[in-house]
Amino acid sequence: AQRVTQPEKLLSVFKGAPVELKCNYSYSGSPELFWYVQYSRQRLQLLLRHISRESIKGFTADLNKGETSFHLKKPFAQEEDSAMYYCALSGLDGGSNYKLTFGKGTLLTVNP
Amino acid sequence: NAGVTQTPKFQVLKTGQSMTLQCAQDMNHEYMSWYRQDPGMGLRLIHYSVGAGITDQGEVPNGYNVSRSTTEDFPLRLLSAAPSQTSVYFCASRTTGDYGYTFGSGTRLTVV
16 A cells, blocks of 8 residues: 655745655555645646656755655745645556555645 | 646536536546545545556545546546535546646536
C-alpha cells in the first residue's frame, strides 16, 4: 500500500519568511513524488516532480529516501504563494505508476 | 491541445438520480483517473484506467461506474446519487514518462 502524510493542515507565514511544507510517504517500491498546487477553486497544477529536480517559482523539494520525506521549501515566501499544496506519490517500479496517491493537503497562507 | 476537458462544471442532482460526468483528453494519454476532492480528505482515487478497455477500482469506487471505450474518453457514471457524493470531481491523465498527471478543471456536484 502507498500512503502520503502531510502533517500540517494549515501553515501561516509572513511575506519574505522561509516556508517548509512537510510530506512523508510510505511505499515499498521505488517512489515517484510530486507536489501539486491548487489556487482558489482552480484545477491542480503540477509544481514539482522529484525526478526532474527543477526549481519552480522558487520552490524546491528533495527526496530523502532514508527519512521517506519530500518536503517542499521556499526561502522567501510571497503573497501569491497562498494556496493549497498537495504531496502525491506513484510508483516507478512498473504496474502501479498510474495510481497517484495524495496527501490531505496543506493550506498555505502568506500574510503581508 | 485542449488538455483534459471536464463537463459539466457544475451540477445539482436530486437523491436517486443518475448522471454521467464527462472527461476527454486530446494528448493520447493511456492513463486516466477520476478523483473526488472533499474538505480535509485531500483527493481520493475513485477509478482508473491504463488504456482503452481496461479499468480498475481505486480507493472509493462504491456508487460509481466507469468505462473506457476510447483512449480519449473516460466518463464517470453515478448510478443513484446520494448526498455523500456531493464533492468536486477531477479527471486526470498521463502517459508513461510524462511529467506527471494533467488535471481537468473539475466538476462541482451537489446532491440534494
